Amino acid sequence: MTTAADSQPEGMPSEDAYALVSREAAEVEAPVIDFRPPMPKDRSIPIGLVGAGGISFAHLDAYKRHGLNVVAIADRHLDRAKARRDQHFPDALATDDIAAVIADPAIRVLDLTPHPESRAPLIRAALESGKHVLSQKPFVHDLALGEQLAALADEKGLLLAVNQNGRWSPHMAWMREAVARGLVGTVTSVHVSIQWDHSWVAGTPFDAMDDLILEDFGIHWFDFLVSVIGGRARSVYAIAGRAEGQSARAPLLGSALVSFDGGQASLVFDGATRFGSADSTVITGTAGSLRSEGPDLGRQAVTLHTEAGVARPVLEGTWFNDGFAGTMGALLVAIETGAQPIHAARANLASLRLGHAAIESVRRGQPVRL
Helix, strand or coil: CCCCCCCCCCCCCCHHHHCCCCCCCCEECCCCCCCCCCCCCCCCCEEEEECCCCCHHHHHHHHHHCCCEEEEEECCCHHHHHHHHHHHCCCCEEECCHHHHHHCCCCCEEEECCCHHHHHHHHHHHHHCCCEEEECCCCCCCHHHHHHHHHHHHHHCCCEEECCHHHHCHHHHHHHHHHHCCCCCCEEEEEEEEECECHHHCCCHHHHCCCHHHHHHCHHHHHHHHHHHCCCEEEEEEEEECCCCCCCCCCCEEEEEEEECCEEEEEEEECECCCCCEEEEEEEECCEEEEEEEEECCEEEEEEEECCEEECCCCCCCHHHHHHHHHHHHHHHHHHHCCCCCCEHHHHHHHHHHHHHHHHHHHHCCCEEC
């Protein structure tokens, strides 16, 4: 029997090619990839947390579940410090004396969660006191200040890392490690599209951030992009705006197009989606592609497509709060081994540089070269 494909003139594409029909792929076993949060051999290293506000629950819950040793929780509002202490580490000190916690010689690592404006002086004081530091993201608003703090850490022989907890969300971690192992070849495109309801920021301090979506939220994906393409980014063009009917003052919409050597990337953030949230990430390369999809950041299914077929790894854990275990765990491992962690402050400046260029592009209304 003659098929339509058989009757195509020689040298002409098939009808399936014109119609963009995909080929059936065999199901193959997923490669074994270690994507879980790293943990140190010694989990007794004393940790102090400064800032017992909203996000601190994720830090402390992760540390408790992984058996880490939080010995002090400090906040300028003593009642908040006590509440977090009672909830997670009842034997820890709860105090409003932040300076005393920073100076305490028994504490080796400080987790600093306040907003960047008040966090930078705390980072400097912690390093001057001989503490390793995990800084909440975004690390700094000023890249020059970030360089200064990274240099101070080097001078003191200390580690300064940034809480880019998305790096250890299960789907991002699996895809990043798959790229690092060369499973998709050289990356040629990265496309992220997220629709969710971010209206909860209305009336909170976050609502005062003009660049909320691209800076505070989007930094996770600028960081993820840098983690899979390295230093190949060359320019970025971005837009941001308010959605019709949104209650928050800050723009909840943002998009960025990134040109990099041999490829392209797009990041689309729709933070005013009240119904039908969704999250997808697609990475294509010269030898395969990766796709992660799900209804939100915590529920994702990853597929790996190569010439061999399609693999569907089984993911364990969630972004909240395994991602937070990853950032502290990786820092503690680096302290043990003497190596720089992948979320070191100086490395994170490349992610910030890309994010800041996107914000500059919004303000200038034109692409910004890197």
